[in-house]
Amino acid sequence: MPTFTTRDGVALAYRVRGEGPGRPLVCLTGEPGDPGDPGDPEELTWLAGHRPLVTLPARDADGRPLPAGAVEALRDHLGRERIDLLGHLTGGDLAVRYAAAHPGRVRSLVLVTPGPGPDPLFSPERARRALGAFTAPVLLVEREPAHVLVRTVLAFLDPAVRTVAVDGVRLAYRVAGPEGRRPLVLVHGRGESATTWGPVMEDLAADHRVYAVDLRGHGLSDRPGGYGFDVFRDELGGFLRALGLTGATVVAHSMGAGAACLLAQREPALVGRLVLEEPPAFVPLDPPRPVAAPPEGRPAFDWGIVPATDAQLNAPDPAWRAGLPAITAPTLVLAGGPASHIPQEQLAGLAAAIPDARLVTIEAGHLVHEARPAAFLAAIREFGTA
Numbered sequence: 001m002p003t004f005t006t007r008d009g010v011a012l013a014y015r016v017r018g019e020g021p022g023r024p025l026v027c028l029t030g031e032p033g034d035p036g037d038p039g040d041p042e043e044l045t046w047l048a049g050h051r052p053l054v055t056l057p058a059r060d061a062d063g064r065p066l067p068a069g070a071v072e073a074l075r076d077h078l079g080r081e082r083i084d085l086l087g088h089l090t091g092g093d094l095a096v097r098y099a100a101a102h103p104g105r106v107r108s109l110v111l112v113t114p115g116p117g118p119d120p121l122f123s124p125e126r127a128r129r130a131l132g133a134f135t136a137p138v139l140l141v142e143r144e145p146a147h148v149l150v151r152t153v154l155a156f157l158d159p160a161v162r163t164v165a166v167d168g169v170r171l172a173y174r175v176a177g178p179e180g181r182r183p184l185v186l187v188h189g190r191g192e193s194a195t196t197w198g199p200v201m202e203d204l205a206a207d208h209r210v211y212a213v214d215l216r217g218h219g220l221s222d223r224p225g226g227y228g229f230d231v232f233r234d235e236l237g238g239f240l241r242a243l244g245l246t247g248a249t250v251v252a253h254s255m256g257a258g259a260a261c262l263l264a265q266r267e268p269a270l271v272g273r274l275v276l277e278e279p280p281a282f283v284p285l286d287p288p289r290p291v292a293a294p295p296e297g298r299p300a301f302d303w304g305i306v307p308a309t310d311a312q313l314n315a316p317d318p319a320w321r322a323g324l325p326a327i328t329a330p331t332l333v334l335a336g337g338p339a340s341h342i343p344q345e346q347l348a349g350l351a352a353a354i355p356d357a358r359l360v361t362i363e364a365g366h367l368v369h370e371a372r373p374a375a376f377l378a379a380i381r382e383f384g385t386a
Contacts, residue, residue: 193219
């Protein structure tokens with residue numbers, strides 16, 4: 001492990017893990033009663049899959065708490081003017097002492113508390129008292145299952161991410177574009193997240209206020225279970241209402257397009273204009289999809305989404321297809337051509353069943369907005385996104 005030297009001449013070891021994008025996160029680790037190196041907490045192992053981590057045990061090999069000057073020496077050693085700092089359990093005590101002593105060196109502070117217990121070394125009450133006039137953003141969170149905690153921390157550390165609660169589920173979303181401009185909502189496909197829109201979102205933000213949501217089970221949103229096109233439909237409607245986006249243009253891909261299509265049937269007034277990129281046609285799959293086995297490792301989304309939505313694609317509710325004439329929003333159906341796995345004649349039939357819809361084919365396969373973003377943007381701008 002690499003080492004650095006404090007001003008007192010003491011050599012201390014630290015770990016460097018993870019190769020994700022962004023600034024490194026300095027983690028002061030500690031477990032109640034564990035002196036020296038407490039090992040790798042599960043939460044930090046998960047975090048290392050998304051963000052570079054620099055971890056330092058909050059106590060020395062003899063169990064003595066490190067002074068705040070040790071963290072300052074590490075910051076200087078790393079060559080960072082300011083650091084994002086995480087105090088893990090009893091490491092929170094050292095994080096708070098450092099932030100109080102060197103507030104100008106901390107860009108953001110995350111404190112993972114041990115939760116209820118008999119007078120732990122670190123507690124939320126002690127943190128609040130010690131930080132006093134500290135002005136940098138602070139996240140104080142009790143220890144939770146690793147996958148839950150990691151999403152909460154990542155959303156906090158990314159200034160572009162905001163959250164809103166919809167029926168008790170915390171949804172993460174990203175916003176771009178000037179306030180007061182025409183609202184436009186981007187809805188991703190299965191297994192993806194708001195980040196899939198990348199350059200498309202940036203381009204649309206030139207003349208729109210763009211909101212890109214992570215549906216439940218995806219990205220940085222909660223993973224509560226209970227998945228399906230009808231669930232995503234209701235959640236998307238709740239998202240629009242929660243943010244006051246009634247009448248917004250909704251641009252949606254694949255699974256998200258299925259949810260948006262169902263929402264425009266159920267609550268026509270919520271959607272101003274509708275762009276459906278390679279949506280499911282809600283025609284029973286022939287042959288039906290077999291039950292898919294989860295991949296090795298940790299999927300980037302809740303795998304329970306796959307069997308739930310596959311079952312609905314195999315035998316969709318007949319009302320979903322029958323309800324297409326109830327859509328009143330001007331609608332653009334974007335098809336990907338013969339390279340797509342969706343039968344293109346089914347997309348033509350879907351567009352024909354919506355009263356005010358047009359069909360445009362862009363030879364790109366299923367991922368039109370990723371494979372041919374310029375053509376995708378040209379098509380929806382010609383359609384009109386006001």
